[in-house]
Each structure stands twice: as structure tokens, then as C-alpha cells.
Amino acid sequence: MSELFRGYGRRFLTGIVRGLVQIVLAYAVNLPLFILAVLSIAFIPLGAGVVLTPVMFQAIRTVANQQRVWAAEWSGVKIPIPYRPEPAGTGPFGRLRWILTDPASWRDLLWTLLNVPIALVLGVLASGLAVYGLEGVFVAPWVAQITDYGWGPFWTLDDYGIFGIVGTVVLGAAMTAAAVPLGPMFLKAHALFGQSLLAPTRGALAERVRQLTETRSETVDASAAELRRIERDLHDGAQARLVALSMNIGLAEEMMKHDPETAQKLLAEAREASGTALTELRDLVRGIHPPVLAERGLDGAVRALALTLPLPVDVRIDMPGRAEAPAESAAYFAVAEMLANVVKHSAAQRAWIQIEHTGDRLLMIIGDDGTGGADPADGSGMRGIERRLAAFDGTMAVTSPPGGPTVVTMELPCALSSPKISPSSETG
Structure with missing residues (x-):
């Protein structure tokens, strides 16, 4: 009572x-x-x-x-x-x-x-x-x-x-x-x-449905194109080398009794081909989902990526946890594509990366001191990143006046989990 x-x-x-x-x-x-x-x-x-x-x-x-x-x-x-x-x-x-x-x-x-x-x-x-x-x-x-x-x-x-x-x-x-x-x-x-x-009006909801339908269609097309690329890379690369490897081993078996010296050369070629095929398979796997991303998260993967570039890259990352795997993968490949553009097209002497999580959004800023003039409408790479981010309601904005600098700002809605203890630091 x-x-x-x-x-x-x-x-x-x-x-x-x-x-x-x-x-x-x-x-x-x-x-x-x-x-x-x-x-x-x-x-x-x-x-x-x-x-x-x-x-x-x-x-x-x-x-x-x-x-x-x-x-x-x-x-x-x-x-x-x-x-x-x-x-x-x-x-x-x-x-x-x-x-x-x-x-x-x-x-x-x-x-x-x-x-x-x-x-x-x-x-x-x-x-x-x-x-x-x-x-x-x-x-x-x-x-x-x-x-x-x-x-x-x-x-x-x-x-x-x-x-x-x-x-x-x-x-x-x-x-x-x-x-x-x-x-x-x-x-x-x-x-x-x-x-x-x-609350949203019916018109706003209809527009939202239209945007989601368009985004879903673009995402499906991008996924199909990515699948065709993987199939082509397997067929033209690792698969061809594995077939050649099998043939070399077969010939070596036949010649082992009659011509051991030639058989030994064939086995050496087979060993070299197996190493090349393994390297191609590893590169292919990295293009699908890099192992370092799964092991160390976006922070570690981006830092490892920056170290492979032929120019100095300042990296500032502030993420108290990890995003879900699909969002984390989208963010990584978006950064990777932007850095690839810096190396290929910008003639930059230096680049910088800033990644931070504020509220419920992941903010990624990639800049360089190159010649500028970057336009998303002129390149399939940036358009692909826009489609990849749009699948998560993300956005991308490019500021690149002639003469530079170029600054690409990307936002991706995502929540963080698995808090980690890792001091935010700089690498260059």
C-alpha cells in the first residue's frame, strides 16, 4: 500500500x-x-x-x-x-x-x-x-x-x-x-x-525515400562493379599464376629423372611464381578489407597507410573507440582514395589528415599543399567515394582553388564502441 x-x-x-x-x-x-x-x-x-x-x-x-x-x-x-x-x-x-x-x-x-x-x-x-x-x-x-x-x-x-x-x-x-x-x-x-x-512533412519523407532509393541503387551498382573487379583481378592475376605454377611443377615431375637440372630450374620458377601469387592475393585482400584495419582499427590503419606514402603526412586522430565495421571500412577507403589522389595528381610536398569523432559523426579532413584544381565531377575516384559515403548518409565537400591548397572534408554518421586507451599523437 x-x-x-x-x-x-x-x-x-x-x-x-x-x-x-x-x-x-x-x-x-x-x-x-x-x-x-x-x-x-x-x-x-x-x-x-x-x-x-x-x-x-x-x-x-x-x-x-x-x-x-x-x-x-x-x-x-x-x-x-x-x-x-x-x-x-x-x-x-x-x-x-x-x-x-x-x-x-x-x-x-x-x-x-x-x-x-x-x-x-x-x-x-x-x-x-x-x-x-x-x-x-x-x-x-x-x-x-x-x-x-x-x-x-x-x-x-x-x-x-x-x-x-x-x-x-x-x-x-x-x-x-x-x-x-x-x-x-x-x-x-x-x-x-x-x-x-x-516532425518531417510528407514531402520531406518522400524526398528522403527518393534519396535512399537513389543511394541504394548507386551502392548496388558500386558493389557489382567491385565484385567484377575482384573477379577480374583473380582471373588475370593470381589464378593465371597458380595455373602456370601447376604446369611448372608437372613438367618438373616429368623431367626429374631425365633432366634434373632443368627440373630444378622449373621448381625455382614455381617457387618464385608462388611468392608472386601470394603477394597478389594479399594485395587483393587489402583492397577488400585490410587486415591492419581489422586488427588496429581506423586509427592504426590510417597511420600505417600514411607511412607508405612518398611524402610527409601529418596525422591527427582523436577517436575514443571503434566504429562499426562497415562504417570503419568506408571511412578507411575514403581516406585511402583521397591520399592516392594526393600522390597521383596534386604534386604536393606535404599532406595532412585530421580525423575526430564529435557527437555521433566522424569528421575526416584530408589536405595537401599541391597545385589544387581538384573537382569531384572530373574523376571517378571521388565520385565513388561520394557514393560510398552516401550509403551511410555521409557527405563530402571539396575545396581546391587553382594553386591550392586542396582540402577534402568528409562526414560519416556513426557511433563508437569498444573504448580504447591510446594516446592521440602525431606522425609525420
Whole structure:
């Protein structure tokens, strides 16, 4: 029984606190943010709004994301995040365009305004019902005894005496009891209101489906091309050498009795061919999934890759754990392709790699001091990396003016696991 009362008390107090939180959020945060956002838009022609508008809308998104968390935790209403990914490497005007062309930004702004009256009404109903009920049980009878004033227009001590006090207590207790089931209902109504504006629209969902369909098609095509490459490499390389090896061993067996010297030469050629075939198989395996990546993770694999390049490479990696194998492999081959481009096309004297994990995204920056002029549209390598990253909702941005430097920024959504103890260091 005591546990039942404790659970009832927790739900009762939780409803009061959450209703008050929504009211405070609406008037202390939403209303000022709406005013500042509108002013920042008005200041765009003056120049200040170019910087202020993205800042204000990002603040609104932070508040909206918190509302999404509360809606899920308090009411079980899930509100997906609809924002378009921020393009990397853009300046102030690029960020302004990204914010203002995203329909979700304007829906957030509308929610910020409408949430002020709606949060007040539903917050008062969620918390005020309980507070008013408590006032009827504990405060009103005491006030009535002192001031001859009853509870509202219903009873007064002069009219009904003790019956008025009892009625006040009974009605207050009823309202207090009703606050436990009704409070969450009002909070859920507020969450559903938020969902109507903060969730992705049908148009956004349709666009997302189109993007996923296109990405899946490109990924399937890339996988088929990769499989054909592996088959071709096996057929033209290791398989041909193994066939020649088998023939040499067969000839050596036949000539062992009649011409031991020639047989010995054939066996030496067979040994050399077996070593070459083994090397080709190892190279092929590295092209599929390098053993060093499986053993040491992205950190160790990238550092090992940098050491094989014919130019100095500064490596800075800050990863407190390991990503899942598919994302880790995609990140490794993206870095490897960018470094291969540096060696082949940039005429650079030095390159650098920066990899870090922030939030739920892996950020990879590869740069060089070469001649610049890199364009993803001109090369199949960069397009392939774009397709590989797009399969994971990743992005790639290239900044490469004529004369250099070239900076490639890649982002890959992924979570880390298996924390490791490894100091972040530099190699060159």
C-alpha cells in the first residue's frame, strides 16, 4: 500500500513539474528566441543578419530537439529530426542559404511562436489542476475559518458552515485525484502539437525515400562493379599464376629423372611464381578489407597507410573507440582514395589528415599543399567515394582553388564502441 501511495505521489509531482517546465520554456525561451530570430532576418540586408540568423535558428533547433526528447520520454510521442545535413566547408552565406532553404527551419519558427499560448494553456491544465486541488484540500478550509471566505463561488462558511468546508475538501481531493490521469493527457496533447510542426512533412519523407532509393541503387551498382573487379583481378592475376605454377611443377615431375637440372630450374620458377601469387592475393585482400584495419582499427590503419606514402603526412586522430565495421571500412577507403589522389595528381610536398569523432559523426579532413584544381565531377575516384559515403548518409565537400591548397572534408554518421586507451599523437 505504501508503494502504491509513493507511486501516486511521484506521478502527481511529476505532472506539476512538467507542466510548469513547459510554461517556463515557452515564455522564458521560445518567445525571446522568436523575437530575436525575426530581428536577425530583418538585419540580413544590413549584413549582421548573415551571421546572426544561422545562430538564432540553431538555437531554436536546440530547443526543438529538447522538446523532441521530452515528448518521447514524457509521453511516448516520437518526433524524428527533419533537418537537412549541414554542408561542410561553406562560408557565412552558405550557412545562411542552408538554414533559410530548409523548410524545417520555418516550421520550427512557427512552433516557437504558437508554443507560447498552447504551452500556457496545456501547462496550466497539467499542473494547475493539481495545484488548485491541493489548495482546496489544505488552504481554502483554513482561509475560510479565518476570513469567513469559502472556496470560490461554491460554498462559504456563513452559508453552509462545516458543510461548506467539507465540500471544499471533497472537491479539492477529487481534483487532486483527477490530476494524476489528466496531467499526462494534457502533456501528451502538447507533445502531439509539437509533433504536428516539428516532425518531417510528407514531402520531406518522400524526398528522403527518393534519396535512399537513389543511394541504394548507386551502392548496388558500386558493389557489382567491385565484385567484377575482384573477379577480374583473380582471373588475370593470381589464378593465371597458380595455373602456370601447376604446369611448372608437372613438367618438373616429368623431367626429374631425365633432366634434373632443368627440373630444378622449373621448381625455382614455381617457387618464385608462388611468392608472386601470394603477394597478389594479399594485395587483393587489402583492397577488400585490410587486415591492419581489422586488427588496429581506423586509427592504426590510417597511420600505417600514411607511412607508405612518398611524402610527409601529418596525422591527427582523436577517436575514443571503434566504429562499426562497415562504417570503419568506408571511412578507411575514403581516406585511402583521397591520399592516392594526393600522390597521383596534386604534386604536393606535404599532406595532412585530421580525423575526430564529435557527437555521433566522424569528421575526416584530408589536405595537401599541391597545385589544387581538384573537382569531384572530373574523376571517378571521388565520385565513388561520394557514393560510398552516401550509403551511410555521409557527405563530402571539396575545396581546391587553382594553386591550392586542396582540402577534402568528409562526414560519416556513426557511433563508437569498444573504448580504447591510446594516446592521440602525431606522425609525420
